[in-house]
Amino acid sequence: MARKMLQLLHLQNIERSMLSVSYSPKCALWTSRNVDADHEQWRILVVDDNAASAEGLAAALNADGCDTRFALSGVDALQAIDGWVPHVVVLDISMPEHDGFATARVLRRISPTRNAGIIAFTALGEDYVRSKGVHAGFDGYCQKGNAPGVLVKLIGQIVQVH
Template identity: 50%
Template sequence: MARCGIWTNRSVKFAGNIPAVLVVDDNESLGGALTAVLGQSAMDARFVASGIQAMECTRHWVPDVIVLDINMPRHDGFSTARVLRRLSPTHGAVILAFTALDEHEVQARGVPAGFDGYCQKGGTPDDLIGMIHAMTHT
């Protein structure tokens, strides 16, 4: 079972009928599979494999929630979250760390970088889906 935690009181009202979720992970098989599961869970889910691709994606599509891996090459999750938090389209989005690292390793750097919560990889996606539902509303 994945360990998850909500760190802020941020809640996003999604613009469409379902929450728009961007999955950012350099592990393409994991990211693609998670995106498919989120899509089957009534979410408009899209996948990119890097922080740079995330920034490019948000130029033409604005996610309500960003599920962001921490350990990625070139731009890790912390630096990507800081940039996404500063960009106009994504400054109010919920940003969730999705990583194999323990929560205490991530939270001290994650909150100042702009993360709103954490879910550890390795379990079923149900906990992550529950967090997304808890942090979004119509």
């Protein structure tokens, strides 16, 4: 188990060094999308193939007062929105089968999530993600390594409570 954690950390460090000039966690809003929420509790769907990461982030967002669920793949995300529509989808990029870009394109095409906010939540650098992400339908970016409160602040720039 410890060996796997070290391997994962090593791979994340390699990924960071390859795709970002320096590692300083960033969050940025890329669009002016506003999602109307009819009540105070935001519905957030976290999509990440790493179960511990997805579950941990969902728990942190729940503790912050959000109604949060998680999915471990793009296909699982589509099943999660059946009967429960998120205001914002927090989406990892590097996932097997269907990466975050492909998943975002599908979410933008279907009625329940066409107008939802979509935030890239990844260790990849912002320049790389933005170059593909804006066309895929992402509204913003938050680099992994930030405290959950930073992500909540970004979500708050998208969700408007009425």
